[in-house]
Amino acid sequence: MEADETSSVAVDSVKQSQMLATIEAGLAADHAQNSGLLVEMKGITKRFGSFTANDNINIGVERGQIHALLGENGAGKSTLMKILNGLLRPDEGEIFWKGETVQFASPQDAAKLGISMVFQHFSLFENLSVLENIAVALPGSIRQNGFNLRRLSRRIEEVGEAYGLTLSPQRPVYSLSAGERQRIEIIRALLREPKLLVLDEPTSVLTPQEADSLFVTLEQLAQKGCGLLYISHKLDEVQRLCSKATILRGGKLVGECDPRSEDVRSLAAMMVGTHVPEVRSQALHKIGDIRLEVEGLTLPAPDIHAKSLKHIMLSVHGGEVLGIAGIAGNGQSELFSALSGETLSPQARTILIDTMPVGQLDIESRRALGAAFIPEQRLGHGAVPNMALSDNMVLSRHGTDRLDRFGMVNVRRAKRLSDEVVSKFDVRFSGKNPVASSLSGGNLQKFVVGREILARPGVLVVDQPTWGVDAGAAVAIRQALVNMAAQGAAVLVISQDLDELFSISDRIAVLHEGALSAPLATGQVTRETIGLMMAGSEVDDAA
Amino acid sequence: MRLELVPRARVWPIARALSPLVAIIFAGLMAALVIAMMGRSPLAAFDIYIREPLGDSWALQEMGIKMIPLTLIATGLVYCFRANLWNIGAEGQYTMGAIVGAILPLATQGMELGRWVLVIALIMGIIGGALYALIPSYLRVRLGVSEILSSLMLVYIAQLLLDYLVRGPWRDPKGFNFPQSVMFDPGSTLPILFEDGRLHAGLILAAIVVLASTVVLGWSLFGYAIKVIGSSPKAAGFSGFSSATISLTVFAISGGLAGLAGIVEVSGQIGQLKPSISAGYGFTAITVAFLGRLHPLGVVFGAFVVSLTAIGGENAQIMMKLPLDMTTCFQGLLLLSVLAADALTSSSIRVVRTPKKEA
Incomplete structure (x- = not known):
């Protein structure tokens, strides 16, 4: 899912208008402007059905600040970032950019202001070179302004040198390590001249050495006036890198602090509750x-x-x-x-x-x-999305519940067993025996859990x-x-x-x-x- | 501005059922437009393409003859396509089935050994096609080679092998140097269904295959496993189905049915091996499988439409001087329309306006 969004961002950004020529001036010019709150999100609330993913959240990032957004999985970090990136619209609350209220209809709107994201999962073409991967995701107008691959290649090397992101533009992506791949994503973001760079758990796939060199780059960026929002749950990193932390738990804002002056234990306590x-x-x-x-x-x-x-x-x-x-x-x-x-x-x-x-x-x-097993991913692992519930019953119980008679699926028995799960586990849906993907997450999970538990493992x-x-x-x-x-x-x-x-x-x-x-x-x-x-x-x- | 496909919250069963009909009408209208632009009367074309073949016993039998290999091959392809495996090489498996199936009839030619030769020939045809299809499947399972390319490339190898055989070792010595084998004995040819007709017993085989596949794909655990693997491989692993075994099996079935089509065509229709035993059936069957929405009964319908337009196309060429390419064009239009109609019943189109760029 995240990968899809990344690619849509990449595609959208192609349409965004920015010129390669202005990139040089970018960060330095920005630094010259007065400092203050770059972006501020006020009272953000986002609900999905009965589930509140973000409940009245406030967060503000200054220029040149590396701001940590801390929280466990499911704390609401991703939702908040999708709102900031224009992928989701908040039910309540406002976003201010340099003090002015803004509304994002799409990721392009956010990108236009200078908000760039580096996602946890990369969206790169394995068989293309570094240069080609970057060219693909560049704003479209560059092509009309004397775009040429050789110049872009030189830019990549310059940006790379300036931020310690060594990367040969001609290397094919499949030959790169995870850390090198991430550099491509970061250079992509930098070429777009970001004023606010959002990084989603950037070290999750890096070796400690790669992470160290990433931190140096990020600190350099901050010194040049770029605001950074650093999403993580690794406390040691946050303490090392960030001067401010906003902590979320269960969709609520539970604290703000300077992680450097805070003890790891107290941070952990705030995070896990x-x-x-x-x-x-x-x-x-x-x-x-x-x-x-x-x-x-x-x-x-x-x-x-x-x-x-x-x-x-x-x-x-x-x-x-x-x-x-x-x-x-x-x-x-x-x-x-x-x-x-x-x-x-x-x-x-x-x-x-x-x-x-x-x-x-x-x-x-x-x-x-x-034995019985319940995998993490309900759609596509624990259940087949486009199959009816009774057919999904067969998925894990065809061998143990006599659902297979002379090689034929016993459809009636499967239906009976699935009705049993539905009634005992209060699985709610509209219609009769719908396909798995039409159920809400909670109801499908109850079905999958019920299916395994009623096998009496x-x-x-x-x-x-x-x-x-x-x-x-x-x-x-x-x-x-x-x-x-x-x-x-x-x-x-x-x-x-x-x-x-x-x-x-x-x-x-x-x-x-x-x-x-x-x-x-x-x-x-x-x-x-x-x-x-x-x-x-x-x-x-x-x- | 751009267009996005948004899945519909509810798919109406009626819309689903009617979508092929709408697709046929739409494709027909488009074809009519093309014909009109070529300066011919669309109504006269309709008459020749559709109405006349349906009212003529000779044309009906010819349609049946074309439908037999198309149905057999496309039904086999349904197994592969449902499992999300892309066997593009049915043409090669068809050719290989014809070659392997012809070994015994050619070796015993002139001995008048009777019906059992035909039975063994059919079985050998199935085996030949199945083994040939197992090559790309095995390469995929073992080494991760794309089955799309390898199965396609094997088509040319099979065709060239056939070419070599009928020009070399299997050439009929009394055949005036034409690239063709001797004619099969009457005992090793498929019987004709109607007196004085050409429609052969392959029709019965095709019907059996379609009905059996309807049961297997619709109600068996094997058919269920194919569907699970096709829609989510991870769920298949969770379910305990081995994707390697299923991949090999569906390829063997698909190749076996294509091979059967090959030997049926040779022993039922042509009576000898020659380079032109296929009218591109193996490739056309891909269209047929999708026209039939990957269902064995739908395949019969797809084969019917394709055969009808093929016969009609020949007539139109003779009587209206319409190029034969018009038929291919119409089949293409039809396939696109069916796929589009399917997509549009399950999704709706949304227009997304991108705001004008600021200077």
Whole structure:
């Protein structure tokens, strides 16, 4: 989704009118103007149905300031940035640019003022060169003003030298590392002469060294008067780079501070919150034998955006909920797919279900042993978007529920099972047996969760059970997971939502950079500790 | 200003059902416009293209003969296309089916061995086409080679092999040096359905294939798996279907049916191997599969329309001096109209005005 938006921004920006010749003057001239608030967002509220993604948020960025926007996934950062970029329109609130109120009908409007974005996911043509990739996304009017590739190539080298972004314009993109690819995106943004540069978790795919050189570039930009909005949840980076931080949690503004004068613990506390959980575990359920065990699972990363798994050790008992905390992209989906059998492990004995080695068994064989899986992505992974609910019932239960009779799908039985899920999990929709994509996120998630839970598994692995789900549905789903455990199942929940993990898990472990910490009993650990471990600082100390 | 396709919140079932009809009418009107611009009467053209072939027994049989290979091949392609795999090389699999299927009839020619030769020939035709289709599929599954290019390029290899065979080792010694094999024995040719006609028993085979595929694609777990893989590979992995196995299987089915079409055409219609055994059926079948909206029963309809315009086109060429390209043009118009009508029933067009640039 993010990639789509990036490309649409790129396409739109082609239409925007700016001349290559003026770029040189750009930042320096801007710096000469008086400083003050460059952009200010006041009282921004954005609702999606019953879900409030942004609730009365204020944020202002000065010239030459590197301003951090901190928050966990789902805190509302992306929504706020999409509003600033003109991709979304706020329900309430105003945006001021240099003190004047502005309204963005589209990303071009924002780009025209000088707001540039560098997205987390790159939108580059692998087979084209650096130069061609940059030329493609340049404003169209340049072509009418004596555009020529050789001049652009020289500009790229000049800009690159000025900001320490070494990049050979002739190199094809497929030969570049993630850090080098990001430089293309940044140079693209710089050539557009930005006055405000928004970076969305720019270090998430970088090595520490690449990140260091990025910071130098950003500091240089700030010195020249460009405003920077730095979206992140990595506290150490923010402390190093930013002079101001705005912190969001659950769509609300929870604090503003100077991160340099703040202690990491207090920042983490603001970010992850301390409010009371809504679900209570069933009183004193019995903890039984180990039902799911992982013994030293190591898996290489399948591609550059993925994480490798490093010697994962864990065990989940019957009757227990084990929570796995961590920031997105630290190996969660890789762990999920190793547990589900979508990725096979090198040795059978690294994963055990009810003491049976299953590392080499596929997902259906693991289901046959009584396991069930709920992936993070509901549309396109947990459910097929253009298929009816009853057909989606077949997706994960064709092998275990006699939905397959002499090679034919038992349509009536599938319909009956799907009706059962719909009624027991209060899945709401209009019409009869609609296609999955027409359901709201929360209702589809209830359907997917219900489908797996009603298979009555002994081992349940869930990735992000309530991601993007409204509060009511989230409570229902969490309650269902807790009840599963109470009935003797081993439940493993991977989540980025600490409130959720604290409310439902018996023990919590933290996944960081593909390595899993030892689990800590929920009652004996604070949110701050887990928050610190998630941000990757002082893991040893925290235990 | 630019146009955007916005998915409709609700797709009306009636609109969905009527969209092919609207598409045909629209394509017909466009074709009429072209014909009028060429200085001919569109009404007379309609008469020759559509009305006359439908009222004439000879033309109807000729249509049936064209529909047999088109239906067989296109039904096979539906398996691939539904799985989002692009087998463009049906023409080559058709040729290979004809070659492999012809081995036994040619080897036993003159021995009058009877019907079982035909049965084995048909089976060998299926195997020949299936194995040939497995080459691009295997390359894709193992090495990630694009099946679009490899299957297409294999077409030329098969055609040149056929060319070599009928000019070299399989050439009929009494054939006055024409590039063609000997004629099959009567026992190894497909029986004719009606006396004094040309329509052969391949029609029955095609009907069986269509009905069986309707069941398999519509109600079997295998058909379900194909659909899941086609619409979201990740969900297929979650479901436990092996995309490698399914890819190989649908290619084998597709190639097998194209191969069957090849040997059916040779043993039913032509009676011998020669370089011109196909009138581009393997490529036209791609159009047919999409005209039939990737449904076996729709394929029958698509094959009907394409055959009808092909026969009509020949007549129009003779009687109205309309170029044969007009037929290809109309088939193209029709395909575009059907695809557009499909897109417009599920999406609506929105005009997005971009504000004028400021100086």
